[in-house]
Amino acid sequence: xxxxxxxxxxxxxxxxxxxxxxxxxxxxxxxxxxxxxxxxxxxxxxxxxxxxxxxxxxxxxxxxxxxxxxxxxxxxxxxxxxxxxxxxxxxxxxxxxxxxxxxxxxxxxxxxxxxxxxxxxxxxxxxxxxxxxxxxxxxxxxxxxxxxxxxxxxxxxxxxxxxxxxxxxxxxxxxxxxxxxxxxxxxxxxxxxxxxxxxxxxxxxxxxxxxxxxxxxxxxxxxxxxxxxxxxxxxxxxxxxxxxxxxxxxxxxxxxxxxxxxxxxxxxxxxxxxxxxxxxxxxxxxxxxxxxxxxxxxxxxxxxxxxxxxxxxxxxxxxxxxxxxxxxx
Amino acid sequence: xxxxxxxxxxxxxxxxxxxxxxxxxxxxxxxxxxxxxxxxxxxxxxxxxxxxxxxxxxxxxxxxxxxxxxxxxxxxxxxxxxxxxxxxxxxxxxxxxxxxxxxxxxxxxxxxxxxxxxxxxxxxxxxxxxxxxxxxxxxxxxxxxxxxxxxxxxxxxxxxxxxxxxxxxxxxxxxxxxxxxxxxxxxxxxxxxxxxxxxxxxxxxxxxxxxxxxxxxxxxxxxxxxxxxxxxxxxxxxxxxxxxxxxxxxxxxxxxxxxxxxxxxxxxxxxxxxxxxxxxxxxxxxxxxxxxxxxxxxxxxxxxxxxxxxxxxxxxxxxxxxxxxxxxx
Numbered sequence: 124x125x126x127x128x129x130x131x132x133x134x135x136x137x138x139x140x141x142x143x144x145x146x147x148x149x150x151x152x153x154x155x156x157x158x159x160x161x162x163x164x165x166x167x168x169x170x171x172x173x174x175x176x177x178x179x180x181x182x183x184x185x186x187x188x189x190x191x192x193x194x195x196x197x198x199x200x201x202x203x204x205x206x207x208x209x210x211x212x213x214x215x216x217x218x219x220x221x222x223x224x225x226x227x228x229x230x231x232x233x234x235x236x237x238x239x240x241x242x243x244x245x246x247x248x249x250x251x252x253x254x255x256x257x258x259x260x261x262x263x264x265x266x267x268x269x270x271x272x273x274x275x276x277x278x279x280x281x282x283x284x285x286x287x288x289x290x291x292x293x294x295x296x297x298x299x300x301x302x303x304x305x306x307x308x309x310x311x312x313x314x315x316x317x318x319x320x321x322x323x324x325x326x327x328x329x330x331x332x333x334x335x336x337x338x339x340x341x342x343x344x345x346x347x348x349x350x351x352x353x354x355x356x357x358x359x360x361x362x363x364x365x366x367x368x369x370x371x372x373x374x375x376x377x378x379x380x381x382x383x384x385x386x387x388x389x390x391x392x393x394x395x396x397x398x399x400x401x402x403x404x405x406x407x408x409x410x411x412x413x414x415x416x417x418x419x420x421x422x423x424x425x426x427x428x429x430x431x432x433x434x435x436x437x438x439x440x441x442x443x444x445x446x447x448x449x450x451x452x
Numbered sequence: 453x454x455x456x457x458x459x460x461x462x463x464x465x466x467x468x469x470x471x472x473x474x475x476x477x478x479x480x481x482x483x484x485x486x487x488x489x490x491x492x493x494x495x496x497x498x499x500x501x502x503x504x505x506x507x508x509x510x511x512x513x514x515x516x517x518x519x520x521x522x523x524x525x526x527x528x529x530x531x532x533x534x535x536x537x538x539x540x541x542x543x544x545x546x547x548x549x550x551x552x553x554x555x556x557x558x559x560x561x562x563x564x565x566x567x568x569x570x571x572x573x574x575x576x577x578x579x580x581x582x583x584x585x586x587x588x589x590x591x592x593x594x595x596x597x598x599x600x601x602x603x604x605x606x607x608x609x610x611x612x613x614x615x616x617x618x619x620x621x622x623x624x625x626x627x628x629x630x631x632x633x634x635x636x637x638x639x640x641x642x643x644x645x646x647x648x649x650x651x652x653x654x655x656x657x658x659x660x661x662x663x664x665x666x667x668x669x670x671x672x673x674x675x676x677x678x679x680x681x682x683x684x685x686x687x688x689x690x691x692x693x694x695x696x697x698x699x700x701x702x703x704x705x706x707x708x709x710x711x712x713x714x715x716x717x718x719x720x721x722x723x724x725x726x727x728x729x730x731x732x733x734x735x736x737x738x739x740x741x742x743x744x745x746x747x748x749x750x751x752x753x754x755x756x757x758x759x760x761x762x763x764x765x766x767x768x769x770x771x772x773x774x775x776x777x778x779x780x781x
Contacts, residue, residue, distance in 0.1 A: 130773055133766070137762050164755055164759075282485070326759075426493055428471045429493030429495060433470065436462070437459060437462070440463070441770050
């Protein structure tokens, strides 16, 4: 690396100079055209109270959800540490990509567990963490009985992008669950219903900062009363995944991590966040007074033509090449 | 270079796979939102007959322009070969960036010269080439008397981009003038009035294909009856400029030129082209039956935040680094 003349350094510096270091706050929902300007700039914004009038934001609480869903079972992601889909140290294999144990549980049992773990001081501190986080359009399937209380889509996004949402997902958990730094190839509109979500965001240009590694996938299994992390069968499959944590900047850093400028935003109930396609995001959460955190998000397919996707891939391949070439880039 | 694993090769291949190799033709002018989608994708389009109803497209011909402008002088770019602002071989200094001799001429003289050169078989074939091509908002200044006959802006672009045009330019010349491959940091809407323009277009990702060199600037001077190309005084200034010509693909090529996929489009009178910011374009032209070619273009400042500008700069710096590092990237 030769200081200012290194292309990746220049990129990160230029990007930081030309773009805001805070998440813009809008007074209200944007028009489709205004939204499209943010999509074109691949730039996030938050609308404080943008969903405050939704029935979900006014009606949902633990009791309400319990009543409506008491008769059904739901898919629950179970991990020892709230570390579903994250980079996790395995005693035998080093860093792996840890996927949760998934099981169906009666909704009432699941909800009571989440709440008691959050609010009951006598709850065993090392007990497993449960999170309803299936990202398979669950609000139009598993949780269809709740769907009429949120918007069926985000009109400004549907009109601007000229497409229906690809998936609408409900998330129910407590403060023990977190989502590790990653990115999705979706335009994402995230709506907080109960509790808070804390986002740490970084643009696609920051790929060289996140120390992406090819991790072996592993999955937790319930074995008796404990959860054991077992490598997946396919020995040759690898998951490219960020191993740098912007909240622990000195661990697993690359030479470029110091140039990242993570932006942070906390969503309160009723807030709406536009999380642009390919932005890295790490999410932690805190709970409502009742001890739950509930959110909904809308995924819209991103546009693969144009500059954004090839840019992201190019940054990755230049960084990869720089790490495998003895004299750097 | 290691074939498919070279980041620049991958970029050019990915970009070509994900993007159209033709210029999309729209049935009519887009809405501001539809336009913004093209801006976001940094993707050109043409609206056939989109400006056919403009007074300029119906009223302008040589006689009309002559009558309206007969009393005034205009700035004229003069070159021996129609090579204003182009990469030109200088007998002493090699390739230089050649700027035209500029002089004020009575409009009538200028127009008659352009027409006779185009249409009179007895006109000396090696005579100088004259082009009205000041790109300084000339339609709102020098040619203000014509301005009421074109749209005062492009409404879909003004509304989408939320800004007024930065410059509106008139171009008058004949088939001897051409515009060398270059790019501008503007969103550009180009409207053909008389004659045809032939565009060769390449997206910003093609920077490694165009063999950009740092050229010494030089300017033609009228010396007696000839034009002499003299280096500019400032010996240390250089102009970064494309030296590859997509119509002579084997000359001045880089190792990446073969991966460029130039797209071509010809504008007929009344046609409107959206030429996205940072796209390379080479332009040649042919004349109406009267022997002139007239066009108007609207420049809107591009957005420097977001992925496009840093992407373009990053591609350039990676390519530059690859050409100065012994073992390539």
